Amino acid sequence: MRQIVLDTETTGLSADSGDRIIEIGCVELLNRKLTGNNxxxxxxxxxxxxxxxxxxxxxxxEFLRxxxxxxxxxxxxLDYLRDAELIIHxxxxxxxxxNKELDRLGRPPLKTVIGQVIDSLVMAKEMFPGKRNGLDALCDRLGVDNSGRTLHGALLDAELLADVYINMTRGQDALLIEGNESSEAGVETIVIDLSRFELPVLRANEQELQGHDVALADLDKACKGKTLWRKLEAA
Structure with a gap:
């Protein structure tokens, strides 16, 4: 699956009011790995x-003129984005x-070229309700190094978001980069089939069971009735 993490910088906050794009950064993921084809x-x-x-x-x-x-x-x-799934914060x-830039050129909207769009901000709000879910906050929460981000930049932000997205969707510590020139030596992914292992079952001993009963009795007293545990036990 080909995914493109995309970010833009603009002259202001409203495309409808005439603000324009000044920078576009795109990072390619192929089968959830960085390819370097940015x-x-x-x-x-x-x-x-x-x-x-x-x-x-x-x-x-002056720099943009x-x-x-x-x-x-x-x-x-558009050729680069064609048929890809976009990931955007x-x-x-x-x-x-x-879409406003394409409309100015008489082109159809972006949805006619790409696959679906994943909004990583919506994902983050569902995963971390009530918390700050800007890119910097997510980097801090997920252990992504954003120390080089003193200002917003489309390519840097797309690179950070790629790492954040992988962490949010798979819990992976770092992205793997395909290709001999970009990959770090010794990096290897190992898949372990846990179904081959028999996990031991450690049952509570008599002393632990007595301690458990004491704890439940304290809860019964605190809530002035039987705890849910005892109700389920009696059912």
């Missing part, structure tokens, strides 16, 4: 970034900007 563009938005947006991404208007416009990179981007934001 894609990255800086884009001339043909307008200046809002002051608040500049504080977030730090990409100056000689970069290609979205129309010049659209074909390469707060997907409606990035999708709305990409």
């Amino acid at each position: 894609l990255h563009f800086y884009v001339n938005p043909e307008r200046d970034s809002h002051e608040d947006a500049l504080k977030v991404h730090g990409i100056s208007n 000689d970069k290609p416009k979205f129309g010049q990179i659209a074909d390469e981007l 707060n997907a409606p934001f990035d999708i709305s900007f990409l």
Whole structure:
């Protein structure tokens, strides 16, 4: 399965109000492994970034003036994304900007090119309800090193999100990279069939059973009635 972790940086917060994409970062996963076949563009938005947006991404208007416009990179981007499953943090934001850019070119929306979209923010809220689920918070919670992230950047954020996504969906400590040049020496995945092992059953001894009864008696007294455990035991 081919998945693309995607992130954008923009001139502001509203595509409908005329804000534009200034950076696109894409990281490819094939069968849940990093391939190194990433894609990255800086884009001339043909307008200046809002002051608040500049504080977030730090990409100056002057730096972007000689970069290609979205129309010049659209074909390469769409070919790269074709039929892939996209993984995006707060997907409606990035999708709305990409669709607006495509609409300006008279192109159909992104859904006509790609497979489905996974919103990792929605996933995180379901896994960690009531907690902060921004990318930095998830990196801290899942042990992903984000020490190099002083400002937002589309490619760096996509790389971090790839690691976060794998951790959220499989509990894997780190991503494996295919290919001799990118992989670290000695990294190997070992699959163990646990059905081959007979696990011993350790039963409570008499002293432990007595201690358990004492604990239940204390609970009975505290809740002024039989505990659920005793009700189930009597049923």
